[in-house]
Amino acid sequence: MDWLKVLPKKVGIEDIKVDEIVGDINKEVPKYLIPKDKYNEVLEAKKQLGPDIKERYKQLNDLGDKVKGNEELG
Structure with missing residues (x-):
């Protein structure tokens, strides 16, 4: 400094x-x-969360569609 x-x-x-x-x-x-490199690391991880959440939501919807009509399995 x-x-x-x-x-x-x-x-x-x-x-x-x-x-x-x-x-x-x-x-x-x-x-x-915090150091800039640590900030950038966390920022990149945060940016990846959006697509990850969208993919999980899609997977949950797909699973929900597959189990429709099979209520006796639950």
């Missing part, structure tokens, strides 16, 4: 404080944010 060290220097904050601030931010950020 070297880019983060540049921002306070632009407004005149000393190097000692910048390093301390960046250190604190590095400790806290993982508690509230």
Whole structure:
């Protein structure tokens, strides 16, 4: 997060404080944010759920049609 060290220097904050601030931010950020690759992984899994649900719904309807008239089996 070297880019983060540049921002306070632009407004005149000393190097000692910048390093301390960046250190604190590095400790806290993982508690509230997730890495982009993990986010993308979850997003892709979510995208696949839509087609999966449609396929399951189709399968359930097909099974329902096949058992019509066979109520004595249930």
